Amino acid sequence: MILLGLLLVLGLAGLALVAFMDNDGLFTTSVGTVELFGYQVALTVGEVFLIGAAAGALLLVGLFMLFGGAGRRARRRLAARRELQAQRAENLDLKRRHESIATELAAQRAAEAGAADAEREVEAARARDAKTARDAEIEADERLSTR
Structure with a gap:
């Protein structure tokens, strides 16, 4: 597509150059006077052609700048959108990790x-067993001492 556009531009530039060179009275034939910003200028056919070519070139430069800026902005928006999606995905992943x-x-903590x-119960059971054993020893001692 770019190659086709380049061929078209070069072909039209060549055609304009041939038309410009083949016209004999190009810079001698007057088209009249033109008033611009309070100044009157007598222009020839060649000068009008060159002014038109310069205006067309400036128009193309302006269009390239316009579309280039729009494309650059679209790329920035797309990159920002992708980055935002990546941040959201990372945030969601971090939330999932945090929850797990x-x-x-x-x-x-529950375990x-x-x-x-369970340890407290075991200790309490040991303490009960120890108390029961002590009580049994005390009873045994009391029985022995009463005999």
Whole structure:
């Protein structure tokens, strides 16, 4: 597509150059006077052609700048949108990780609390057994001493 556009531009430039060179009275034939910003200028056919060519070139430069800026802005918006999506995905992933870690921590704390409760129960049972053993020893001692 770019090659086709380049060939078209070069062909039209060549055609304009041939038309410009083949016209004999180009810079001698007057088209009249033109008033611009309060100044009167007598222009020839060649000067009008050159002014038109310069205006067309400036128009093309302006269009290239316009479309180039629009394309650059579109690329920036697309890049910003992609970055925002990536940040949202990362944020969602971090939230999921946080939730899973919080769940694991809660389960670990519950297990530790359960283990601590079980340990307390075991200690309480040992203490009861020790008390029962002491009570039994005291009873045995009392029985022996009463005999």
